[in-house]
Amino acid sequence: xxxxxxxxxxxxxxxxxxxxxxxxxxxxxxxxxxxxxxxxxxxxxxxxxxxxxxxxxxxxxxxxxxxxxxxxxxxxxxxxxxxxxxxxxxxxxxxxxxxxxxxxxxxxxxxxxxxxxxxxxxxxxxxxxxxxxxxxxxxxxxxxxxxxxxxxxxxxxxxxxxxxx
Numbered sequence: 001x002x003x004x005x006x007x008x009x010x011x012x013x014x015x016x017x018x019x020x021x022x023x024x025x026x027x028x029x030x031x032x033x034x035x036x037x038x039x040x041x042x043x044x045x046x047x048x049x050x051x052x053x054x055x056x057x058x059x060x061x062x063x064x065x066x067x068x069x070x071x072x073x074x075x076x077x078x079x080x081x082x083x084x085x086x087x088x089x090x091x092x093x094x095x096x097x098x099x100x101x102x103x104x105x106x107x108x109x110x111x112x113x114x115x116x117x118x119x120x121x122x123x124x125x126x127x128x129x130x131x132x133x134x135x136x137x138x139x140x141x142x143x144x145x146x147x148x149x150x151x152x153x154x155x156x157x158x159x160x161x162x163x164x165x
Contacts, residue, residue: 002049004066010049011036013063018083020047020056043080057083061090072096074162091162094133098159108144111165112151115144129154 012021020036030036030048037045037056045056057073060083074091075082078099091099102111108125117124123140125147130136138154141147148165155163 001068002052002054002062004062007049007059007063011047011059011063013060015060015064015085018056018060018085018087020059039081045081045083057088060085060088074099078164094130095159095162097130098155098162099164101164108147110144110148110151112138112155113144113147116140127151127154129158131158 010022010024010026012023013019014021022030022032022034022036025032026049037047039045046053047056047059048054055073057075057080058069061069061073064085069090071090071092072095073088074096076087076089076099078101100111102109106113108115112128114126114128115124116126119126120140123142125141125144127138127141127147127150128135129138129151136154138150139147141150152163152165155165
């Protein structure tokens with residue numbers, strides 16, 4: 001397993017920009033002074049050290065704290081390639097999920113709000129949330145705005161700074 005000590009010997013991390021530079025030449029691709037990392041399809045930046053590929057936000061956590069994150073690393077602005085130190089934070093699965101954007105297949109375009117006109121003509125918008133990894137019903141509302149407000153209020157109470165509309 002990669003240690004913070006070894007990481008600091010081979011790479012330099014700039015906490016202000018999230019960028020990485022090789023301190024030593026390890027291969028034709030990893031030349032001292034050159035930029036490290038490759039942008040992947042999902043938006044993550046990865047760096048290969050000793051034949052193992054690591055996500056750069058996890059390496060940043062190791063570099064800055066001296067230990068691997070206990071679980072996941074979340075990007076505050078939700079952009080996977082923005083790895084400056086003030087933009088990343090440790091998170092569990094629920095917290096990381098609370099910071100995800102609205103799903104692309106959402107019919108309402110609002111996170112945690114569904115539209116069910118057949119169930120109720122007066123209150124066709126349903127709000128839901130998460131509590132301890134389980135989906136919870138928050139009620140039915142007459143407008144998408146009212147349901148969105150209920151869903152966000154619940155997310156703020158459950159996840160604090162990780163909540164995102």
